[in-house]
Amino acid sequence: MYQVVLSRGEFSTEDEAIALAEAAGLIPHAFDLEPSGVDHWHDFGAAVYVVDGAVTITDVDSGSSYVLTPGCSIRATPGAVHREEGAPYRAVVAFEEDPAGLTMPIDRDPATRPA
Numbered sequence: 001m002y003q004v005v006l007s008r009g010e011f012s013t014e015d016e017a018i019a020l021a022e023a024a025g026l027i028p029h030a031f032d033l034e035p036s037g038v039d040h041w042h043d044f045g046a047a048v049y050v051v052d053g054a055v056t057i058t059d060v061d062s063g064s065s066y067v068l069t070p071g072c073s074i075r076a077t078p079g080a081v082h083r084e085e086g087a088p089y090r091a092v093v094a095f096e097e098d099p100a101g102l103t104m105p106i107d108r109d110p111a112t113r114p115a
Contacts, residue, residue, distance in 0.1 A: 003077045004059040006066045010049075010073055014092060017049035017073070021094030028094040035084035040107035045096040047075040053089030057082055060110070081110045 011017045014030055021028035026047060039060050048057075050068040057074055058065040060081040068074060076082060078096075095102075 004057075004062070004064070004066075004080050004082065005075045006068070007073045007075075009071050011051075011071055014051045014090075017051055017092040020073075021047060021049065021092060024094070026094035026096060027098060028092045029099065030090065030092050032088060032090050033084075033093075034088045035086050036107065037083065037085050038107070039081055039083045039110050041079050041081045041110060041113050042076075042106060042108065043078050044102060045076065045078050047073055047094045049073040049092040049094065051090050051092060053087060055084055055086045055089045055091075057084050079113055081113060 011020055018028045018030070024047070035055055048068070050070055050072050052070060054067060054069045056065055056067050060083060066074060
């Protein structure tokens with residue numbers, strides 16, 4: 001089962017977001033991101049902690065949309081089809097596995113998701 005989980009008000013700073021990710025056993029990296037607006041999925045699980053700006057993330061499988069502002073995070077299991085929309089934002093992306101070992105492309109076409 002694919003899952004997307006939203007949390008609000010967990011942190012106030014980038015350093016706090018990194019600490020939360022590490023405490024959850026994740027590997028955090030801070031990025032300036034630009035939403036693609038395209039439906040896609042990843043073959044790895046991850047959490048996104050928004051530290052500046054805002055992004056709307058739509059869980060395509062459920063049709064639910066979430067507006068993430070600073071202090072909000074969202075975690076998705078591998079295979080969760082989603083879409084990110086909005087202006088550029090800064091976030092800590094925390095991976096369930098070492099990102100050095102990720103396969104390309106990172107963003108995968110929903111038509112290629114295993115059943």
